Structure formats: C-alpha cells, structure tokens
Amino acid sequence: MRLTIPEPFDFALTVAKPAGWNWSTPAEVFEDGVMWTGATLVGVPTGLKLSSPSAGHVTAFAYTAAELVGVVRGDLRAAVEFGLGKGNDLTGFYRFARKDEILRRTVKDLFGMRVSRMDDIFGRVILAICLQMAQLRRSRQMMDSILRLYGTRVRFEGREMTLWPTPEKVARLDATDLRVKANMGYRADRLSAAAKYLAENPLGIHELDSLSDEEAIEKIMEVPGIGRYSAGIVLGRSAPIDAWSVIVMSELLLGKTPENPRAEIDAVNKMVAERWGRWSWMAFAYILNDLENLASDYNLTRLT
Numbered sequence: 001m002r003l004t005i006p007e008p009f010d011f012a013l014t015v016a017k018p019a020g021w022n023w024s025t026p027a028e029v030f031e032d033g034v035m036w037t038g039a040t041l042v043g044v045p046t047g048l049k050l051s052s053p054s055a056g057h058v059t060a061f062a063y064t065a066a067e068l069v070g071v072v073r074g075d076l077r078a079a080v081e082f083g084l085g086k087g088n089d090l091t092g093f094y095r096f097a098r099k100d101e102i103l104r105r106t107v108k109d110l111f112g113m114r115v116s117r118m119d120d121i122f123g124r125v126i127l128a129i130c131l132q133m134a135q136l137r138r139s140r141q142m143m144d145s146i147l148r149l150y151g152t153r154v155r156f157e158g159r160e161m162t163l164w165p166t167p168e169k170v171a172r173l174d175a176t177d178l179r180v181k182a183n184m185g186y187r188a189d190r191l192s193a194a195a196k197y198l199a200e201n202p203l204g205i206h207e208l209d210s211l212s213d214e215e216a217i218e219k220i221m222e223v224p225g226i227g228r229y230s231a232g233i234v235l236g237r238s239a240p241i242d243a244w245s246v247i248v249m250s251e252l253l254l255g256k257t258p259e260n261p262r263a264e265i266d267a268v269n270k271m272v273a274e275r276w277g278r279w280s281w282m283a284f285a286y287i288l289n290d291l292e293n294l295a296s297d298y299n300l301t302r303l304t
Contacts, residue, residue: 001077003058005086008094010112011052014085018110019289024048024083024118026143027151027162038154038161039118041079042072045163047156048080058084063156082206085114093282100276102252102294106286109293115285117236119205122198123164125223128230129191130184145182170195190225197223208235213281236281245284247302252287252294257301 015023015037016030028037035050047063060080062068068076090112097103130142150169151162170178170191178188203223208216213235220231229242243261246268250258253271258264276283287294291303 001060001062001080003060003077003081003084003086005056005058005081005084005114006090007056008090008112009056009084009114010110011050011058013110013113015050017113017289019291021117021289024120025123025147025151025161025163026140027147029159036159036161038163039079039083039120039123040152040163040166041118042068042075044068044072045152045154046076047154047159047161049157050080063154079119083116083118085116087209088114088116088282090114093279096276096279097283097286100283103276103283103286105294105297106283106290109290110286113286113289115236115282120164121203121205121234122167122170122195124234124236125194125198125226126164126191128233129187129194129225131233132187132190132230142182142184142187145184146178149181167195167198171199187225193224194226205236244302245288248287248291248300251300251302252298255299 012030012033015035017023022028023035024037024039028035030036033051035048037050038045038047040046041062044064049061049063050058052058062076062080094107097107126143126146127139130139130146134142146165147162150165150173152165152169154161154163173192173195175188175192178184178191179186182188184191201222203219208219211219216235217228217231220226220234221228223234226234243265246261246264247257249268249272250256250261250264253268253275258268272280272284291300294300295303
C-alpha cells in the first residue's frame with residue numbers, strides 16, 4: 001500500500017516516539033528507517049513493514065495468512081492510516097501551540113509527530129490495567145509476560161512479531177493463570193473480566209472517535225476494571241494525570257515541586273484543561289515526548 005499522510009508528518013517521530021511508546025506492540029522494531037510491527041487488523045493477525053520513501057508518503061506491506069479481498073482490503077488500509085494519525089489536526093494544534101510558551105518549544109522539537117497509534121482497544125486495556133498501582137518496571141514485566149505467554153505470533157520476511165492477545169483468547173483463560181503465570185496479582189481478575197466483556201461487546205477507537213471526550217470516557221468505563229484514569233489511557237486523546245505527571249506539570253506550569261502530588265491531581269488536571277482546552281491531550285503527548293529538551297529550560301526532577 002502507498003499511503004499519503006498530510007503534512008506536517010515525520011514518519012520516524014510518529015512510529016518511534018522519543019519517550020519510548022510503542023506504536024502497535026512492544027515487540028516491534030524500528031531500524032534503518034523501517035518499522036517492523038504487527039497488529040490484529042480487521043480481525044486478522046497482520047504483519048506490517050512500513051517505511052517513508054518521501055515526505056508525506058508511507059509504503060506499507062501487510063502480511064496475512066490468507067489473501068484479503070474486497071472491502072476488507074480497504075478496511076486494512078484505513079486502519080493503518082488511522083494508526084499513522086492521518087486524522088490528526090496538527091495544523092490547528094500548531095497554530096494554538098505557537099501562542100503558548102511551553103508548547104511552542106515542543107512543536108519545534110517534535111515537528112510532524114502525529115500521536116495516534118494502531119486501533120487495538122484490548123492492547124490499550126492491557127496497558128491500562130498493568131499500570132494500575134504499579135511502578136513502570138513492574139508494569140512492563142506484566143506486559144512482557146502477557147505477550148510471551150498469550151500473544152499472537154506472526155512471521156514474515158524472516159521476522160517474528162508478537163501481537164497483543166485477542167480478548168477472546170484471554171477470556172478463555174482462568175484468571176489464576178494470569179495471576180500466577182503472568183504475576184498480575186489482583187489485576188488478573190480485572191483483565192479477565194475486561195477480556196470477557198470485550199469479547200462479547202467489541203469496541204474500537206473509530207467508534208469512540210464519533211463521541212465527545214466525556215461520552216467516550218463513559219463508554220470505556222463500561223469495561224470492567226477500567227476507571228476514569230485508565231479510560232484516559234485507553235482513549236489516547238485525553239490528558240490523564242497521575243502523581244508522576246502532576247509533578248511534571250507543576251514544575252512546568254507553576255515552577256515548583258508539589259509536596260503531596262496525589263492531593264494535587266484534581267487541581268493540576270483542572271489547570272491543564274483551562275490552559276489548553278480541547279488540545280490538552282495532544283499537548284500532554286508532546287510534553288511527555290519532549291521532557292529531555294524541556295529540562296534544559298525548566299527544573300524538571302522526574303524525566304522518567
């Protein structure tokens with residue numbers, strides 16, 4: 001597939017975020033300007049090889065066990081374009097950002113970075129649940145275990161990629177397997193319940209995009225084990241605030257480190273919303289991916 005993504009568009013920044021966020025699966029590899037990855041798209045495990053031969057263009061090879069025909073091919077194309085952020089209004093965001101002292105720096109540093117990721121709700125649910133009340137290292141251990149034990153493996157062009165498991169596969173597991181083998185603790189019951197719900201009630205980012213932020217958050221919170229903060233992670237277009245990000249935002253916006261970050265969550269979240277309004281989610285993404293550069297101008301104590 002030859003895809004056209006509106007300028008501004010930086011392929012490398014979009015698929016390989018500076019903060020280390022994966023674009024589709026933690027198992028993906030970005031090297032020599034090529035992204036090797038995969039996802040379950042249109043219900044089919046798919047290997048993906050993407051590169052950008054020229055500005056605004058992406059060449060994408062999709063590998064499936066059987067040939068896709070008809071409307072399904074178009075759906076696959078749309079899914080990859082969505083993952084590349086074709087629908088992001090970067091022009092509008094940049095116009096807004098250049099009037100803000102902090103965002104002005106981030107859009108200069110990360111010009112052309114689109115913030116969308118592949119439409120894999122269950123992968124995001126796994127991430128959100130693994131992040132609950134856990135340090136980042138612990139969260140990564142749980143996600144690595146889930147991928148290793150239950151992920152879907154695809155092989156193409158001499159590469160092997162492990163995709164997030166489907167909700168149907170996890171729904172068939174006993175929660176004890178998740179608790180013991182994946183070392184998830186109490187989160188095992190939450191992930192099991194979420195998988196069973198999504199297996200019976202499929203949900204996609206495209207559906208959520210037709211809703212307002214609040215409506216989308218409420219929709220995601222129907223998934224068992226997903227609260228408001230976790231729903232923000234799943235949605236990907238809100239500015240979730242936890243204790244760590246409260247410290248970052250306080251140091252950026254107020255020039256001070258809060259003594260009790262958790263007590264300041266609501267106040268800082270309100271401050272972010274008042275300052276950046278509908279652009280808060282994109283501002284948040286740009287800031288988190290530009291912390292090392294921002295640290296040269298601001299006293300940031302928590303870069304990771």
